Amino acid sequence: MVISPDSLNRHLTLMKSLGATFVALDQWLDKAQQGADLPRLAVAVTFDDGWQDNYQHAYPILKQHAVPATIFLVSRRINTDWQFWPEQVLNLLVNHADLLEHPALTWLSKEVDACGYKRQSALSIEQADAVIARLKSFTDEQIEGPLQEAREAIPALAELPRSRHLLNDQEMQEMQASGLVTYGAHTQHHYRLNRLSDSEQLRREIVVCQEDLKAKGLNTLPVFCYPNGDISQKGEELVKEHYRAACTTARGWNHSPAQPYGLRRFNFHDGNGGNALTFLATMGRPA
Ligand SMILES: [Zn+2]
Incomplete structure (x- = not known):
């Protein structure tokens, strides 16, 4: 885009x-x-x-x-410095796929599994797009809420730099x-x-x-x-x-x-x- x-x-x-x-x-x-x-x-x-x-x-x-x-x-x-949830998910899947094993991200790793992709190894942008397309069946709040909870539960995620876009x-x-x-x-x-x-x-x-x-x-x-x-x-x-x-x-x-x-x-x-x-x-x- x-x-x-x-x-x-x-x-x-x-x-x-x-x-x-x-x-x-x-x-x-x-x-x-x-x-x-x-x-x-x-x-x-x-x-x-x-x-x-x-x-x-x-x-x-x-x-x-x-x-x-x-x-x-x-x-x-x-x-x-708010980020659209697809940007956040893309960044997670492409750059921080190791974090998917954390229980606070089970909801996301389930979607990765449903696409048939291997967890933990970084996804390509095209693969991440496919996961994001699946997530669109949820409401925005149903995704933003768990993303916020994951940031609170996973220090490595909370510490990711957030610059203003x-x-x-x-x-x-x-x-x-x-x-x-x-x-x-x-x-x-x-x-x-x-x-x-x-x-x-x-x-x-x-x-x-x-x-x-x-x-x-x-x-x-x-x-x-x-x-x-x-x-x-x-x-x-x-x-x-x-x-x-x-x-x-x-x-x-x-x-x-x-x-x-x-x-x-x-x-x-x-x-x-x-x-x-x-x-x-x-x-x-x-x-
Ligand atoms: Zn828009």
């Missing part, structure tokens, strides 16, 4: 050479919803989760090309001041919304998230982004009530008149966009 700065630079250059007009997401929505003429090839750049590397690596390239972008933030994780206030303000970067809501805690049974919690993740961002003085578009692309009917009703559009993980172009609560995107990483050919093939492939 990683894209190198060189690839991002190449993508923007290539899109420009194809005649693309880079638009801010809200301006495109304004035009689409008013039925105004849209550019033949309009491109809106988005980033999910609010990673610090958006500031370190993507922002200089956006500035160089004067391309606007929207970053979807997880409001209660800003400024923290998410944006902080100063970085967000600096990008906003450039006029290029706007923000959108991506829940408070990055819980998958189709798995939340508590309706008050669902409301906080969807509605209060936007209030959190505004309270920070961020230029926040009324656009939501579903974590992992997942949403329930009740969640979608809340999104429709409080936002004017939502981004999904579905791949493809958005033809006007757009489905504003089901905006499609192309999720580029070096695996599907590392060179011009794969980049164009990814965009040309049917959804």
